[in-house]
Amino acid sequence: MRLLFTTDSHKRPRVPVPFVKTLPLIARNQLRETIRYFRHQPNPLAWMLVGIFALAAAFSLVTAGLKFNRITILLGFYVPVAVFDDHLIGVLVSLFGIRFLFQRSPRFRLQPYLHLPLRRWQLVAYFQATSVFTIHNVYPLLFLVPFWISFILPYFGPVPSLYWLLAVVLCLVISTFLNNWVRSILTNSELLFVLLACLVWLLVAADSMLETNSLNHFSTFLFSALLNGDGVMMMLVGATALFVLVLSSFSLYNSLVAATYRPVPPRRPWVHLDRLLAHGPVSSLVLLELKMMWRNRRPRHYLIMSVLFSTAYLLFLLMDENTSSGAIFGAVIGLFASGGFALNYGQLMFGWESSFFDGLLGRNCKLADLIKAKFALLHISCTALFLFSLPIFVLLRPNLVPLHVAFLFYNMGVTCVLIMLLAIRNRRRVDIQKGGSFFNYEGFSAAHWFWLLPVAVPPTILLYILQADVTTSLIVISLVGLVSLLSMNLWISFFANRLAGDRYEMAVGFRAYGR
Amino acid sequence: MDVSILSLNKRYGSKVALHLEALEIASGQTFGLVGSNGAGKTTFLRLVLDLLRPTAGSVSIDGRNVAESIDWKARTSSYLDESFLIEFLTADEYLTFVGAAYGYSRRETLEALKPYQAFYPDETFGETRLYIREMSVGNAKKVGLIAAMFTAPQLLVLDEPFANLDPRSQIRLKSLLRTLNETMGTTTIVSSHDLLHVTDVCKRIAILEKGVIVRDMNTSEGTLIDLQRYFSAEAV
DSSP states (O other): OOOSOOSOGGGSOOSSOOHHHHHHHHHHHHHHHHHHHHHTOSOHHHHHHHHHHHHHHHHHHHHHHHTHHHHHHHTTOOOHHHHHHHHHHHHHHHHHHHHHHHOOOHHHHHGGGTTSSSOHHHHHHHHHHHTTSSHHHHHHHHHHHHHIIIIIHHHHOHHHHHHHHHHHHHHHHHHHHHHHHHHHHHHHOHHHHHHHHHHHHHHHHHHHHTTOOHHHHHHHHHHHHHHTTOHHHHHHHHHHHHHHHHHHHHHHHHHHHHHHOOOOOOOOOSHHHHHHHOSSHHHHHHHHHHHHHHHSHHHHHHHHHHHHIIIIIHHHHHHOTTTTOSHHHHHHHHHHHHHHHHHHTGGGTTTTTGGGHHHHHHTTOOHHHHHHHHHHHHHHHHHHHHHHHHHHHHHHOGGGHHHHHHHHHHIIIIIHHHHHHHHTTOOSOOOTTOTTOTTOOTTOOHHHHHTHHHHHHHHHHHHHHTTTOHHHHHHHHHHHHHHHHHTHHHHHHHHHHHHHHHHHHHHHHHHHTTO | OOEEEEEEEEEETTEEEEEEEEEEEOTTOEEEEEEOTTSSHHHHHHHHTTOSOOSEEEEEETTEETTTOOGGGGGEEEEOSGGGSOTTSBHHHHHHHHHHHTTOOHHHHHHHHGGGGGGSTTSOTTSOOSBGGGSOHHHHHHHHHHHHHTTOOSEEEEESTTTTOOHHHHHHHHHHHHHIIIIIOOEEEEEOSOHHHHHHHOSEEEEEETTEEEEEEEOOTTHHHHHHHHHHHHHO
16 A cells, blocks of 8 residues: 655654745735636626726826826915925815725725734735735826826926925835724724724814814925935835824734734623514514624624714715705715615625525525515614704704605615615625624625615716705605505515526525635 | 435536436435435535536425425425524524524424433523523534424435534433424434434435445445445445
8 A cells, every 4th residue: 555644754844944944925916816806707898998097097097197287286385395395284185085985995805814823923024025016006196106207206396396205205114004903993992993083073163163284284394404405304204104003013913913812701692572472473583683793703893984984074074065065976875874774784785694594594594584584674773764863963964854855765765775676786795793804894895895886876977967946856765765664565575586597696696605 | 205316417617526317215204314424415415405506407395496486495304514503692592593493492492302302401591691602512512403303294305414423422412303203304414424323214225426325225224334344345
């Protein structure tokens, strides 16, 4: 019999393997993961469209950077560098907001390697470094570098120009690591994150209300100093970048260590709520979904975001009369104030259940009940958010209360149906527990990005066409919603049939992406 | 409940995962399915439970095609893998949820669970605190198996029920399966790699290889040795 194992264990590599040797393996895995992600996109046409948009946006950014003076002249300003320096930090802060919504956390990528004999510090360092190479840093540079070539380099000399460019790049790096840090905070303590978010909201609100424009003043001060060749300022920017790097690396490392052991907390299950609500299959399914939302990290974050969007975000929109007038803002306010949860959480419905979808299908669980439960949840959320945000409307903009009411009907009748239509197309597994997964976009497809168009465009068009007669447009929006709401039994039957037809593909998709 | 398979075929691309010309599992029969990894056992069970679309053919339970009717679900119960568990629930919550799907009230569920308490001794039903995701693999599996059994199904479908269970629990499970079969007349389909347990529990055993049933036998005293010989020969 041939021996399968040899005893020459001395030939095995030493453990832990030197990081230089494992680094190319991890890099290769990352590359493979990226290539496979694009290969497995179910809709290549949608991704081609995204590619064309991306190229067009890149071209526009480069052109805008090279010819920025023409844009500033149009706006009535004649010194592009002054305009730019004044707003640069503000723009970077806004970009941070976008980054926070879309950039993937390195923690998410680290997890498959944690059980291997690799030093965690090295893993953290590697993934922190690679997190800099993201589209969120490439796109700003597509504008900033051409701007620098056209308006900084020829006029300010090599050293100040270099300082300026280096500082801009370091600001992007700071933004990247700050994002990683904020996400680590969220992983470790949701309460701390919410407090921090509230503090930032308050600071920005105070800055805006008091018209101090601190961000603009700071931006002008910083970049003017750099263009004057101030080496100390350059060192301060570098030191800040280093500080944020160390801070986020520590935080990331600690969150990995914390994730390895979590004691079971003492708890009282929802016995009373179970007794109150669990009567019949539909209420059992609603209760199941509520428990899922409360007990699992990712759906819980969607819940938090929905409340933030419907209150804090709304507060800002309603404070400023200039921004909160007009068809687009009317539609945005109306849709998110009461439909924020449906839009956020609803789009991944069925995907949330991917880990136990087979169990639901295999048991005596009627598909119509499943659809009824989902609609019930969405309708409850619309009503709850409506009531939650109503005092804000009454206090800040009472004239928008009719819009709020009209969109309650629209959201319950139309938005919920459109979201269900999107949700029933879900074929990707979602890990509801994955740590550090705030906005990790697992479970999303191209359709999710485009779906806001059919949801938001019709009421926007209606508000725009009938802007002279707002009352009529709001009545039409309400009626459309109400008619759809009254036809809910037909919708339930329609979706139950769709679900019955699609159940195999959904089940296969939910199984495949998890293994 | 009887199960009839007719010209059942499942392909993944060009690969045939399962091809069964005809198979009848009579009402009240205990049917065991054994075979190597990738032989098509889980595919077969998923097709029986209508979790996969067959490429061709049909599965009928009590004469009704499972893909065209859901009546069979009210009297069928199953546990294939962890995807049948809802891991953010406690055992009580999960079993109450399953009970509700079969028309049991909370009180009726707790009553029906009493015979299964010894099989899951770590927590008392009605007072469970641990989420399923916090349980050991074996305990989580026990909860899944109990969920499949306590509704007194007429058809019970289990995939690898003995894996990950400690010896005492394996013996208790065999006893529970026998009791269900003898008292309720439950038709049982069990897939397993454990030849000893499967021959203990099942009165009929089929060997599945590369998607095809190569042997179909009624269990007798010599079945275990036959099966061991078959798989030993395969291994050599």
